[in-house]
Amino acid sequence: MQISVIAGARPNFMKIEPIIEAIKKAAQKGKNIQYRLVHTGQHYDKNMSASFFEELDIPAPDVNLACGGGSQAEQAANIMVHFEKELLQNPADLVLVVGDVSATMAYSIVAKKLCTKVAHVEPGIRSGDLNMPEEINRMVTDSITDYFFTTSDTATIHLKKTGLSDDRIFFVGNTMIDILLKHRPRFKKPPLWDTLNLKEKEYLVMTLHRPANIDEESKLKALMDEIVSASDPLPLIFPVHPRTAKILSHLEIDYPRLHKIEPLGYLEFNYLVERAKAVITDSGGITEETTAMGVPCMTLRDNTERPETMTIGTNELLGTDPKAIQPAIKKLFAGNWKKGRKFLYGMGKRRKGSWGN
Incomplete structure (x- = not known):
């Protein structure tokens, strides 16, 4: 074949x-x-x-x-x-x-x-x-x-x-989680860890790339302003997708705690995610990875195709309204974020008793 x-x-x-x-x-x-x-x-x-x-x-x-x-x-x-x-x-x-x-x-x-x-x-x-x-x-x-x-x-x-x-x-099962578990011992500390003097669970990681969040400049600016304001005093590490970078270049968004960086390699990015206090994202795949690693995740979307990340995982849908960000981060800082359950999402084998057996 x-x-x-x-x-x-x-x-x-x-x-x-x-x-x-x-x-x-x-x-x-x-x-x-x-x-x-x-x-x-x-x-x-x-x-x-x-x-x-x-x-x-x-x-x-x-x-x-x-x-x-x-x-x-x-x-x-x-x-x-x-x-x-x-x-x-x-x-x-x-x-x-x-x-x-x-x-x-x-x-x-x-x-x-x-x-x-x-x-x-x-x-x-x-x-x-x-x-x-x-x-x-x-x-x-x-x-x-x-x-x-x-x-x-x-x-x-x-x-x-x-x-x-x-x-x-x-x-x-999920091959993306298979590879995450396989390479987790190889996660690599990026140079910015020491440059910014980052400490485990004392910073946030964010990613944004969906049209609903970035195509309208005023919407993107409102989201960014709210995230920065609500996350004080933690640093925000923001690997910027090329598409997002083009739109951000037209906006005046410059905060000392906001670190806009180039996209990272897989091992460096997940090193940061694994040690972050939380992740703010609009990515579907990242919600699975954060759930697999037990990292709190806030998703700036009105819906998800991965409901397991919410029902048994660490993810919560906030929607796309900037006003939803502050209550969520306040909940995180208060230590009230859900822990999630053990997430058997990978393994790369057909589960016993599943469809197709």
Whole structure:
């Protein structure tokens, strides 16, 4: 069997490493299985892409389609044009996509139009919010997928409700948490730790990149002002996504406690997250990682496709109203944040008694 494994945007790079490792182990045991790693080229900044391959021991891609830049439509169209040529030149029995970025959808469409089966890792998660580009990507991808490798009971239930048969759904856990647990002993202290004299549980980490929070400059400024005001006296470490950086460049946001830095590599970023008092974010993946590490998390969104991070985890949805930030941080400082329960989200194996057994 020949598998094309797709590495799209930064959140999906770490999800493919356990998959590639499993393919290699199966091949070593004599199974007829090979893979070709296709890199979208979406994140061309070293810390947004290349460092992940180096740090996480992900093999160098067999091909880089260099489809970075442009709007979502331009990017998806560019990927489809380039991947069609790639798949025609290097046919596969299966195209394996992960996550919910535009590349996930684009690769799936090309594969199905070329009569190639598609496997989706992390299918079935839903926010119910069609204003999110990711929700469209999830729905389209899942509507044409052949094999579904789910990360949670909730995702499996969503898929079952669409009428999918058990033999197409495999509850395998979350590969992003697999790799987090694998590399946790290797987390690396970034130079800014000593430069800023950071101390464990005495600073906050924040990330913002979703259009609902950053596209409107006045909204972004109000969020930033409120976060800085409410978090006094703690330092705020803010690795700034390139898209967010462009918008921030038009705003006058400059506080001594706010440290806007370049995106960090995986090992350095998670070193900071693991030791933070809390994380403020609008990322879905980070809510899973903070839950796995027992770190309080505040999510600046009105909905989530990962409800487990709230029901058994350390995450709380604050919404996108800046006024919700101060009460949440006050609760954190008072020591009243929920602890969360043990989070068996990874493990990389199909759970006994789950759908697909």
